[in-house]
Amino acid sequence: AQKITQTQPGMFVQEKEAVTLDCTYDTSDQSYGLFWYKQPSSGEMIFLIYQGSYDEQNATEGRYSLNFQKARKSANLVISASQLGDSAMYFCAMRGLTGANSKLTFGKGITLSVRP
Amino acid sequence: NAGVTQTPKFQVLKTGQSMTLQCAQDMNHEYMSWYRQDPGMGLRLIHYSVGAGITDQGEVPNGYNVSRSTTEDFPLRLLSAAPSQTSVYFCASRNNPGGTDTQYFGPGTRLTVL
Numbered sequence: 001a002q003k004i005t006q007t008q009p010g011m012f013v014q015e016k017e018a019v020t021l022d023c024t025y026d027t028s029d030q031s032y033g034l035f036w037y038k039q040p041s042s043g044e045m046i047f048l049i050y051q052g053s054y055d056e057q058n059a060t061e062g063r064y065s066l067n068f069q070k071a072r073k074s075a076n077l078v079i080s081a082s083q084l085g086d087s088a089m090y091f092c093a094m095r096g097l098t099g100a101n102s103k104l105t106f107g108k109g110i111t112l113s114v115r116p
Numbered sequence: 117n118a119g120v121t122q123t124p125k126f127q128v129l130k131t132g133q134s135m136t137l138q139c140a141q142d143m144n145h146e147y148m149s150w151y152r153q154d155p156g157m158g159l160r161l162i163h164y165s166v167g168a169g170i171t172d173q174g175e176v177p178n179g180y181n182v183s184r185s186t187t188e189d190f191p192l193r194l195l196s197a198a199p200s201q202t203s204v205y206f207c208a209s210r211n212n213p214g215g216t217d218t219q220y221f222g223p224g225t226r227l228t229v230l
Contacts, residue, residue, distance in 0.1 A: 044223050
């Protein structure tokens with residue numbers, strides 16, 4: 001079984017500053033992937049970044065980076081130089097990478113508000 | 117490419133009514149799935165399919181049926197709607213049932229059951 005934990009109830013950050021959104025996970029899979037999605041107020045789910053469990057480097061995508069600490073089972077999302085458009089709900093998710101029916105499991109999400 | 121499309125965007129039902137939420141993708145993805153999103157609960161998997169003719173249950177399947185007669189379409193049927201099924205429903209697809217492929221989501225259907 002897989003479990004994703006996102007415990008921060010809501011986060012606030014000043015525009016242009018960096019912010020870290022926490023995610024811890026638990027899984028019995030040896031090979032797995034970690035994903036972050038953004039959900040703005042309009043409701044769509046937008047894929048942000050992916051980290052594989054065997055990737056040696058932390059993933060980066062523009063202003064997004066993933067601080068992956070495998071031993072601690074954490075996969076925190078770092079957003080640099082926050083923008084007002086970053087205000088949204090952020091979901092951490094994971095799934096095993098072997099087997100045809102590997103399912104994507106989501107955390108409960110974190111609300112981020114960017115202040116001007 | 118249209119990606120993953122869902123219809124309708126909004127729907128209001130009365131308790132006991134049935135309806136089908138439509139989902140289609142034009143990316144020739146093998147894997148498709150349905151999630152529901154409720155406040156404070158994240159997204160929970162209802163049903164999924166790893167290819168045409170193959171479906172299986174997710175975390176919260178009760179009250180829902182699915183079928184996968186084609187690669188493109190994956191409709192979700194509510195047999196007898198209940199207020200507990202008031203939620204936002206997302207359809208998603210990805211190319212490879214396993215592997216590292218990203219999962220893409222449709223725009224969602226907001227369902228209210230009175």
